Amino acid sequence: MNPRRLAMLEEMGLTPVWRLRAAAPVSDAPVTTSDDTPDAREALIARMSWQELSEAVPGCTACSLCKTRKQAVYGVGNAKADWMIIGEAPGAEEDARGEPFVGQAGRLLDNMLAAIGLDRQQHVYIANVLKCRPPGNRNPEAEEIARCAPFLARQVELVQPKLIIAMGRFAAQTLLGSGASIASMRGKRHDYNGVPLIVTYHPAYLLRTLADKARAWEDLCFARATMKELCAAETA
Ligand code: URA
Numbered sequence: 001m002n003p004r005r006l007a008m009l010e011e012m013g014l015t016p017v018w019r020l021r022a023a024a025p026v027s028d029a030p031v032t033t034s035d036d037t038p039d040a041r042e043a044l045i046a047r048m049s050w051q052e053l054s055e056a057v058p059g060c061t062a063c064s065l066c067k068t069r070k071q072a073v074y075g076v077g078n079a080k081a082d083w084m085i086i087g088e089a090p091g092a093e094e095d096a097r098g099e100p101f102v103g104q105a106g107r108l109l110d111n112m113l114a115a116i117g118l119d120r121q122q123h124v125y126i127a128n129v130l131k132c133r134p135p136g137n138r139n140p141e142a143e144e145i146a147r148c149a150p151f152l153a154r155q156v157e158l159v160q161p162k163l164i165i166a167m168g169r170f171a172a173q174t175l176l177g178s179g180a181s182i183a184s185m186r187g188k189r190h191d192y193n194g195v196p197l198i199v200t201y202h203p204a205y206l207l208r209t210l211a212d213k214a215r216a217w218e219d220l221c222f223a224r225a226t227m228k229e230l231c232a233a234e235t236a
Helices: 003-011 017-021 038-046 050-059 092-097 104-115 142-159 168-176 203-208 210-235
Strands: 083-087 124-128 163-167 190-192 195-200
Touching: 038 142, 050 142, 083 104, 083 142, 083 168, 104 203, 104 210, 124 142, 163 168, 163 210, 168 190, 168 195, 195 210, 203 210
Parallel strands: 083 124, 083 163, 163 195
Antiparallel strands: 190 195
8 A cells, every 4th residue: 555545544543454463452542633534534435445445444443442342343245235234333243253243133134134035145235333342232422423434334335235224223313314213214215325225123123022023024025125126227
């Protein structure tokens, strides 16, 4: 990487991971620098290639979650998938393994995807609103969301999915910039930066609330029908 670009990335707390491995431990790194204005950082992330983004996320020190995470959780699946699944934030298992949705909720997500003929590696790209685990799985804070949002926005731009499914209230509200209830957001086609988005329950919620599994199935059928319409519109 060109040294000027590397210096700029480092100043903004976006040090590529290969550089971090050769330098000081993450916990000693500054969380922000004086030049790290949100607009400049966002503009830089908005121009990143897939490679640069996948190196910047594991090295990110833009919020205090970098001090408690084991590792950042970037995303998994087909980087050119038609479907993108977006969750809230890594839990303990995801933090340990570096992959989104690998715990109990993740196994349910895999089953939900399989029910509509989708495989996590082949047909979808899975990411979270937050790339680092909030300690004790507490709710993400506004500052953490704001710092992490440009990464997800760029992931969506690079994947260019036909359809996004937001898993759960937190992801839906964050992506849609809305305080609406999940009940009122379900069953509609929304929009995230020009990409159609639909909302369903978070698999962790479904593990606790079996009664809503039937509603989640309705959402998946709606998603499948929406994808058919989108594909048909493309070829018309
Ligand atoms: N819950 C999420 O929202 N994302 C994960 O990756 C794991 C659990």
